[in-house]
Amino acid sequence: MDKHEVAHILDEIALFLEIKGDNPFKVRAYHNAARAIEGLDEEIEKVIEEDRLEEIPGIGVKIAKKIKTLINSGTLPYHQRLKNKIPPMVVELMDVPGLGAKKAAYLYKKLKIQSLEELNQACIDGKVAQLAGFGARTQENILKTLSMLKKYGKRFLWWNAGKTAYPLLEKLSELKEVERVDVAGSFRRKLETIGDLDFIVASSDPEPIMDWFTQQTSVQRIQAKGPTKSSVRLKGGIQADIRIVPAEQFPYALLYFTGSKDFNILLRQRANRLGYTLNEYGLQPLGGSGKRAIQCESEEAIFKALGLVYIPPELREGHAGFEAAMQDKVPMLIEDEDIKGVFHSHTTDSDGHNTLEEMAMAAQEIGWEYLGISDHSKSSYQANGMDELRLFEQMDKIERFNQAKKHPIKLLKGLECDISKEGLLDFPDDVLQQLDYVIISIHKSFKYDEKTMTARLIRAIEHPYSTMVGHLTGRLLLKREPYALNVSKVIDACIANRKIIEINGHPMRLDMDWRLWHKAADKGLLCAINPDAHSTAELRYVHAGVNIARKGWLQKEHVINTFPFSKMKQFLTQMRPAFK
Secondary structure, eight states, rough: OOHHHHHHHHHHHHHHHHTTTHHHHHHHHHHHHHHHHHTTSHHHHHHHHHHHHGSTTTOOHHHHHHHHHHHHHHHOOOHHHHHSSSSSHHHHTTTTTTTTHHHHHHHHHHHOOHHHHHHHHHHTTTTTTTTOOOOHHHHHHHHHHHHHHHHTTOOHHHHHHHHEEEEEHHHHHTTTTTEEEEOOOOOOTSEEEEEEEEEEOSSHHHHHHHHHHTOOOOOEEEEEESSSSEEEEEETSSSEEEEEEGGEEEEEEEEHHHOOHHHHHHHHHHHTTTEEEETTTTEEEESSSSSBBBBOHHHHHHHHHEEEEOOOGGGGTTTHHHHHTEEEEEEOBBOOOOOOOOBOOOTTTTTTSOHHHHHHHHHHHTTTSSEEEEBBTTGGGTTOOOOOOHHHHHHHHHHHHHHHOOOSOOEEOEEEEBOTEEEEEESSHHTTTTTTOHHHHHSSOOOOOOHHHHHHHHHHHSSSTTOEESSSSOBTTBOOOOOOOOOHHHHHHHHTTOOOEEEETTTTTTBSOGGGHHHHHHHOEEEEEEEOOTTGGGGHHHHHHHHHHHHOOBBBBGGGGOOOHHHHHHHHHHOOOOOO
């Protein structure tokens, strides 16, 4: 059992306790423990073996004991007892955005809902609106959400798919029969959501690999099993396919199954013009061309044989990447290692799960030079937003942390400041000017028309003490559509006012969309890649943000948090006017 499976069970315990109406602090403790386990940089078995489990922030004595039981026996009776008391349908109802634990349990109890289809029909019949605490608007929102779930029901967040893909990939690579292995498809191209997983394996002995793959405990159902290809449905719903090819075909198969479809067509056309046919089996001469087959050991070699520079998987979405390769203008894309710090993180001072000090130490462990603390402002009451007094207290804590010089990491004084309906910020100028930076975000009142929402956001962008726009369109992937917004006008306003737009690395946001970044960066828009972390483990979301930056053609110079601390501090100071 790996750390992700342990974290999943801890999260389920928290969920079951919430449904039961248990102590909120107890619920939060299990969620915090899950994030702490997920954020480990080593095997959990090693931590337990060396008796260091309780040294991890967020892991108390009682939860540590349960984790040890889970690791040692593979099951946890406490988890199973809770699970047996909760109708599975209540848990499924909680997956509907807007239905928390209490509302899901109430719906189940009052209307005897047995499926999402029944919930949809109950809304159509007006039964949900009649329940206490619901009403017509809630019923309408549930109907819209169910329509969204139906539309995206077969898609999965890239980050969540990675929790399945990477452990399987690692285990596959350890099999003695496996010569080479990788994940292809949209997962390798780092699309924000994916449909399935495609494993490509090089081996001369496929049978043991097929047996191993189809017998994994994560397999819910074997859909097809053959000598060189199998398909399974994994627990959680995602489909995984495995293809086993001879070693000499591996680079061709990896290239072909990485795609995209449009990109593959362009490559095949290029090969045809050069007198070859390109497919998943190789690069062969067209009939009558008089040419010889070309054997390539890698994707790089295939591109070279076609007279192209290597195109990273993230850019293989269509014409743009191909045209850049034709002109030898494929950019040097940003890497994880280029990030020196981040700005968007939350602590227990608002709705985060870890203290300021714990977040700082986790950021330092990653290797960052600085961490910006940006808890919510007072209008975000649902997120325990801070008033002026609490903000000043936090600023003092940050000053004391930096002045103590006990740790190399530096903290920046920030804020995620709510934008009102009118486009105003949550605090007066004399408060905002004392911060190092201000992230401006919309957290409510999403229903206005495009003109109103655009004007609202641009007014906040024009505020002298705003620094960067957080999660630009408010989307939640697979759950909530973006609010109406003229993004082009917002981008122009940011460039004109020397403001930054973040790539929010939270796996459900990944906002601003990668499809917009190439042109925006060419026009001069600067980016900050942020994790929007609410725990130490979620600081790692910055990796998902880097994926999106790479898909958006961003290079190191486009991203301000590639700056070292001294340059970053100077940059932020220059952005902000002197207070009058």
